[in-house]
Amino acid sequence: MRVVYALVLIAGLGAVIADHLTSPSSARAVSPEDFAGACAPCGAPCPSAQKK
Amino acid sequence: MSTATLSASTELRRLDWPFLIAAVLGTAVLVTLVALDGHPASAALVILGFALGVAFLKAEFSFTAAWRRFLANGEAGGLLAALLLIAVAALVIVPVAALVPGFGGAIAPIGPSLVIGAFVFGIGMQLANGCGSGTLYTAGGGSGRMLIALALFIAGSVIGSLHLPAFLALGGVDPILASAYLGPWGGLAVTLASIAAVALAVALIARARGANFKPRPLIVIGAIAIGGLSIGVFLAGHHPWSVTFGFTVWGAKLAALAGFDFSGAAFWQWPGPKRALAESILSDTSSLTDLGMILGAMAAAAATKPFARTVWPQARSLIAAAIGGLLMGWGARIGFGCNIGAFVGGVASGSLHGWIWFVAALGGCMIGIRLRPLFGLSRE
Numbered sequence: 001m002r003v004v005y006a007l008v009l010i011a012g013l014g015a016v017i018a019d020h021l022t023s024p025s026s027a028r029a030v031s032p033e034d035f036a037g038a039c040a041p042c043g044a045p046c047p048s049a050q051k052k
Numbered sequence: 053m054s055t056a057t058l059s060a061s062t063e064l065r066r067l068d069w070p071f072l073i074a075a076v077l078g079t080a081v082l083v084t085l086v087a088l089d090g091h092p093a094s095a096a097l098v099i100l101g102f103a104l105g106v107a108f109l110k111a112e113f114s115f116t117a118a119w120r121r122f123l124a125n126g127e128a129g130g131l132l133a134a135l136l137l138i139a140v141a142a143l144v145i146v147p148v149a150a151l152v153p154g155f156g157g158a159i160a161p162i163g164p165s166l167v168i169g170a171f172v173f174g175i176g177m178q179l180a181n182g183c184g185s186g187t188l189y190t191a192g193g194g195s196g197r198m199l200i201a202l203a204l205f206i207a208g209s210v211i212g213s214l215h216l217p218a219f220l221a222l223g224g225v226d227p228i229l230a231s232a233y234l235g236p237w238g239g240l241a242v243t244l245a246s247i248a249a250v251a252l253a254v255a256l257i258a259r260a261r262g263a264n265f266k267p268r269p270l271i272v273i274g275a276i277a278i279g280g281l282s283i284g285v286f287l288a289g290h291h292p293w294s295v296t297f298g299f300t301v302w303g304a305k306l307a308a309l310a311g312f313d314f315s316g317a318a319f320w321q322w323p324g325p326k327r328a329l330a331e332s333i334l335s336d337t338s339s340l341t342d343l344g345m346i347l348g349a350m351a352a353a354a355a356t357k358p359f360a361r362t363v364w365p366q367a368r369s370l371i372a373a374a375i376g377g378l379l380m381g382w383g384a385r386i387g388f389g390c391n392i393g394a395f396v397g398g399v400a401s402g403s404l405h406g407w408i409w410f411v412a413a414l415g416g417c418m419i420g421i422r423l424r425p426l427f428g429l430s431r432e
Contacts, residue, residue, distance in 0.1 A: 001196045001360045005071070008199065009350075013078050016333055016343065019305060020085055025332040029086070029094040029340055031291045032324020033156055039227060040160040040388045041294045041338075041397070043324025044216065047161050047224040 068354035075351035082343060086334050094340055096288040101344020104281050104293075106352040108189040108345070111274025115183045115391045119417050124432045126261030128254045133267040133275040134396075135251045140279025141400035142243045145286050149401060150236035157231075157401025158292040160388035162408060163224020165216065169387020170394065170409040172379050174416020177391075178424060180205075180376025184295035184390030187377070188342060192349030194360035200370055201377035202299075208381020209296055210303035213325070217318040219386050230402035243402040250407075282396065289337040292401055294393030296384040298338035301328045303381075338393075372427035376420075387412070 032043025039046035079102050086094035107113070118130025149157040160166060177183045180201040182190050187205055191198040231239025258265035267275070285293040304314060308329070314320040320329055333339045353359055364370070384390045387409060389397065395413070398406025421431050 001194075001362065001364060004196060004199070005194065005360045006074075009071075009074055009078070013081065017081065017085070020332040020334045023332040023335075024330070025086075025089055025091075025335045027335075028091050029097065029289065029335050029337045030324075030327070031289060031294065031337045032297060032322070032328065033158075033291050035323035035327070038322075038324055041158055041291070041393045042213075042216070042297050042300070042319075042385065042388060043322045044161065044220060044319075044388070045322065046226045047163065047220070048226050050220065 066357060068357070068359040071354035071359040072351055075347045075354060079344060079347045079351075082334065082340075086340070093288045094334060097285060097337055097340035098344040100281055100284045100288060101341035102348035102351070104185075104278065104285075104341065105189050105192055105345040105348025105350070107274060107277045107281060108185060109193050109349045109352040111270055111277070113271065113274045113278060114186055116177045116181055116186050119414060120178060120421055121432065122254065122258070123414070123418055123421060126258045126263030128258035128263065128265035129267035130271060131254055132251055132265060133271040135247050135254070136267075136272065137275040137279040137282070138396050138400045139244060139247045140276055141282040141286070141292070141396065142240065142247070142402070144283045145292055145400045146231055146240040146243050146402045147236040148286070150231040150239060155286075155290050157229060157403055158294065158389070158393060158397030158406070159227035159229060159401065159403045160394065160398065160405040161220070161224040161227060162405050163220075164222040165219035165224065166387050166405055166408055167412045168219065169212075169383045169385065170412035171383070171387075171416040173383030173387055173390060174413035174418075175420040175423070176376040176379030176383055176416075177413070178376070178417050178420025179372045179427065179429075180380060181373070181429065183380070183392075184384065185345070185392050187380070188295065188345045189349040192346035193353040194350070194362070196360065196362075197365050197370060197373045201373040201380075204374045204377030205296075205381040205384075206299045206303040208378040208383075209300040209385045210307055210381075212382040212385025213300050213304065213319040214317055215382070216385055228404040239402045243399070246407065247399065282400070285341055289341075291337065292393070292397030293341060294338045294389055294397055295342060296338070296381070296390050296393060297328070298333075298336055298342040299381060300325075300385060301333060301336055301339060304329055305333065366428055368428045372424070372429060383416075
């Protein structure tokens with residue numbers, strides 16, 4: 001199990017670092033709730049907005 | 053050599069240096085990456101996540117086991133500790149979210165999507181034997197079984213993201229927030245009163261069933277510490293702590309890498325998810341705390357005993373973890389989060405959806421507990 005963990009840790013951290021270095025990160029970290037019209041932690045719109 | 057020196061030497065030998073160093077080094081790398089980008093709040097979120105991982109592991113804080121003990125035999129100590137955690141967090145979240153521009157509570161629409169998602173999540177958490185936070189800290193803490201649950205949790209949440217728009221179309225009403233009706237302090241009073249009322253009901257049920265309802269001291273300390281850290285996450289991220297959106301982003305990025313096209317998926321066209329998919333994982337608040345939490349639990353586990361030295365459990369148990377993870381991932385996306393984002397964050401924000409999520413997830417747990425023996429797992 002230790003070998004599996006070592007591999008997952010290396011692959012996971014490697015993927016995070018590679019993603020960070022190849023993707024934009026323009027402003028402070030945000031949650032989808034920071035965006036206008038978001039009605040849930042995942043950024044889903046409100047039912048009232050969907051009816052319009 | 054003195055007894056103290058011998059004892060210290062034994063303690064040092066017990067440390068699992070490779071994994072302890074890897075966990076601390078990994079955290080340092082993440083903190084450095086976001087600090088170099090000039091985002092101190094992001095660095096704070098990684099460190100707070102690390103502390104949460106340590107706190108959960110050391111206090112053995114488990115929503116899943118607490119709910120199961122309550123449903124199976126009436127024991128209410130763990131559930132009451134969870135309510136204490138939420139009350140601590142609410143003290144800051146309700147007023148700050150209402151009074152300070154840029155801050156907001158955890159809200160969600162109330163409708164079939166919330167109830168169905170939470171119910172399915174409840175089934176999954178009992179099969180996997182861990183919820184959102186539980187999966188993170190036990191996977192980080194060296195449980196290979198929960199590593200499988202985490203992988204399927206991620207897959208399930210991506211599938212859920214594709215289904216959520218259809219479930220939202222079933223209807224619902226906009227979020228109901230106590231502070232929106234009663235102001236920040238009235239909202240806080242109602243939130244604390246609702247937590248106290250539920251705690252009283254839970255204690256009375258436990259007493260009627262002849263079960264213990266006093267939380268262990270370590271769990272109480274853990275609840276207060278985790279509540280305090282939740283406040284820290286809220287202040288650094290401007291929204292209550294959430295776990296599962298990060299999983300959805302990780303899974304979607306992997307799927308995109310494998311060639312899956314999300315441009316036709318409505319969920320991924322909403323502004324928040326669209327930005328999260330396009331930008332660095334370290335630009336998403338839940339990913340920052342999730343990664344910190346995994347590494348924190350790993351460091352705490354490696355500092356206590358040899359890391360991940362246990363044998364793999366039986367295949368039936370691994371299958372339960374996989375099914376549970378998949379159900380939790382799907383349910384979390386359809387039901388707007390897990391125990392942390394929906395229940396802790398929702399109730400601590402004074403949002404009605406948090407309580408509805410709790411009741412629906414408890415219902416799912418009852419089914420999940422009945423299914424556990426099929427996979428060789430105890431009902432208690």
